Amino acid sequence: MTKTQQVRLARRPSGLPGTDTWNVTTEDLPALGEGEILVKIDYISLDPAMRGWLNDVRSYLPPVGLGEVMRSLDIATVVESTHPDFAVGDAVSGTFGVTEYAVSDGKGVTKIDLGVAPGPTWLGALGMPGMTAYFGILEVGKLKAGETVVVSAAAGAVGSVVGQIAKANGATVIGIAGGAEKCRILTEELGFDAAVDYRGEDVLHRLRELAPEGIDIYFDNVGGDILDAALANLRRGARIVLCGAVSAYNDEKLRPGPSRYMSLLVFRASMTGFVVFDYADRYPEAVAAIAGWIAEGKLKSREHIVAGGVAQFGETLNMLFSGGNTGKLVLAL
């Protein structure tokens, strides 16, 4: 019998999830049947989208049910296998949840090559954030060389990759982030052309100074006032890519939308939402491209790794909403 400690959803939070949101339990896992694997979780991904999964509303994925193990994407090692495709020692990626060990029939589980990049990077630039950045900026945003791209939450898991992919494709890139240190990382370490500190600067006017001819693509990770600031600075034919609205994830009711949305009309612009899962059959293309940019030194993957047990999941998740992380936030067990 393998015992596993895991985190279950105890109650649906209103606002920021508190300690009473989660129930940490220790349970026995069943013995393996035919065609199954037992995995030991090494790294758990923490994503802003997780907050949405806690609400009992219709969305692109069903909510996590009360009492269920919290959904998460993990990097794991196969420790037992009766499955023909997986051997003991294989490194894999899968939606095993917030748990120490899991049994799986292998569906949705992907083998990863730790020779290409270490485990946490497979949750970051080579994982869902990387896929989101790649398809968001290139497919939804239809980036062309020479364009001006603005990305918010630019020091975050998705934003940092968006900006670097845009640079690798010939764009001028402005990142918006909170605090001088994050802004320094953007321009000095990640190659952004400029950075705006939304905590200390007037974003609307700074964008006007930095992009006097207007923004071609605004990649929105935050919503709120920053979305309005971008709307006020579009160039004709601009595209806004809606990736998330982390500023509103913990709100209990709908907030006012972007009051400057009619800029879309003035600038013949569009605002388009997307969900990365729709591109699942093209992930290998994106992984190959991003791995190539990493190998060429054009893209740096940044992970913010917190070491701890699954019981630290709740407090680690909340770092996403206080801006506590730079790059992909990962819980290393």
Next chain:
Amino acid sequence: MTKTQQVRLARRPSGLPGTDTWNVTTEDLPALGEGEILVKIDYISLDPAMRGWLNDVRSYLPPVGLGEVMRSLDIATVVESTHPDFAVGDAVSGTFGVTEYAVSDGKGVTKIDLGVAPGPTWLGALGMPGMTAYFGILEVGKLKAGETVVVSAAAGAVGSVVGQIAKANGATVIGIAGGAEKCRILTEELGFDAAVDYRGEDVLHRLRELAPEGIDIYFDNVGGDILDAALANLRRGARIVLCGAVSAYNDEKLRPGPSRYMSLLVFRASMTGFVVFDYADRYPEAVAAIAGWIAEGKLKSREHIVAGGVAQFGETLNMLFSGGNTGKLVLAL
């Protein structure tokens, strides 16, 4: 010397334009130079967009200057000509402004065929509203047969043509309008599949009943709560076409934007603004198509004609903002 009564912008209004917005003057026109025409205005177009032209803000057209003759599109008759392309008696369309007579060098003036349709229709289904409807629903909205289309201000100049073009192209069409009589006209006279009375019905829930599988295209002429109601009822891959926001044209400050805009993400949908002038080189294609549908009985042009002098311009314009018109609002001199 030809005397003309005309309407000049006396002061920029805040909110609904009042009588002090306008200055009605009588002035002498200059004698014709070489290559010019003198036209007598027969019909003046009244458009919601006019309200935007009164604000001193950057937009798709410069604002009307203080003291200038109010900009308008007119149908007129050539009464004197030294221009090789125009003869006395020609019916023409042009941006002559709110005036009884005008002198023009012929630039931007188009001859129209009153054998195809009477003058007011050349300001409606065959004029800018028709062009806006045609390119908005077919090019921006990318309408496909079998889709479900919702249009707001459906009894207005643009909306009534949008719905009929969508029907002619195989769509199911739901119109939103204010009052039972407008709704009756939509379904009984213009062939809409259903109508929602926003004054008496809960639009969000009515749309859910009428389009249980969701809306493919929402053609937005009004903004506000009705845009939010549409956002709550999208189908995957939906397109929102932003044509205007008549509900906000008289606001003194920005109103909250659509609070449900994140539905664009959930439904992988887009919201796109456009300005019909961008399609100017394709107007002949649209005029031919719409004239064809009129001839086949598939499209009825509705005009709301107010007879009066240019001095009635101000009060006639305000009918647009109180929902006083059904179909294209025209001032017949």
